[in-house]
């Protein structure tokens with residue numbers, strides 16, 4: 001088993017100190033509690049990734065699983081397994097909202113200094129010898145959630161920068177670091193303004209030179225359906241919904257799906273009151289404006305979000321929601 005990082009080596013690197021400051025006993029207790037709950041397929045992935053870390057073999061894995069198959073559950077277990085051993089696990093996600101679900105999560109852009117518009121030759125803004133570069137150099141595992149939505153150039157920029165910082169380790173990708181990418185290619189691919197299907201596919205992670213090094217590991221069981229807290233009616237609804245989402249993603253719904261398709265959305269998913277659409281969406285998600293104003297329960301807000309296809313809609317809906325709430329507004 002690798003030795004924990006010596007405190008003396010990095011006592012002046014705040015970023016490393018932060019990553020080593022987890023309560024290891026608590027992490028081990030949480031880890032052990034969830035370890036026994038893993039399904040066989042989760043356990044297989046856990047073992048494979050952990051042995052790549054422990055044996056210092058390097059390796060790039062892609063955990064391919066649709067929503068609810070337990071990817072976040074696995075990221076939590078893996079990061080706890082690394083951290084309670086006194087090593088560094090960097091948890092990143094392609095979007096800010098996904099990074100909030102990961103313990104100690106950050107966006108990949110902020111953690112690695114990925115440029116805003118990377119291309120075939122870009123590198124990250126990491127400076128060799130800096131605290132940020134040394135943190136990444138010392139990490140034992142990188143977990144990168146929602147990977148398919150980022151351009152392949154983001155991963156390639158990190159690959160080039162790691163080779164620069166760590167050196168070329170047997171021509172291994174990411175300079176021999178163990179990297180676990182996760183997500184579902186049925187969901188959002190890189191967004192490129194005005195691009196057609198071919199351009200988007202070409203920009204995707206699996207069109208990268210890195211992809212030939214990636215070992216794809218699959219999660220196939222919807223763990224949300226296994227929850228003991230569901231009534232038979234709720235389990236049936238959830239099953240039907242997740243099957244419908246999968247069928248949309250697999251292109252089984254809408255005829256002649258060659259990039260554009262018309263999809264019938266079942267009526268129970270629609271908000272039919274179109275007089276004041278934004279108010280109707282707000283009401284469907286957060287309830288009426290009086291109970292919204294009175295609600296001070298953080299968990300209620302944590303469990304809800306309104307997703308929009310364009311920034312213009314985001315601004316309109318945000319303004320509407322802010323107008324409905326009491327209190328002061330703080331910008332961060």
Ligand SMILES: Nc1ncnc2c1ncn2[C@@H]1O[C@H](COP(=O)(O)OP(=O)(O)OP(=O)(O)O)[C@@H](O)[C@H]1O
Pocket residue numbers: 037038039042065066067068069070071072073074223224
């Ligand atoms: N082995 C398990 N035992 C018990 N509960 C589990 C297990 N795996 C996952 N879960 C639970 O199932 C639910 C879905 O898992 P999780 O959120 O990790 O899936 P996901 O693949 O990350 O989903 P999404 O992509 O939608 O975020 C969570 O409540 C999680 O705690």
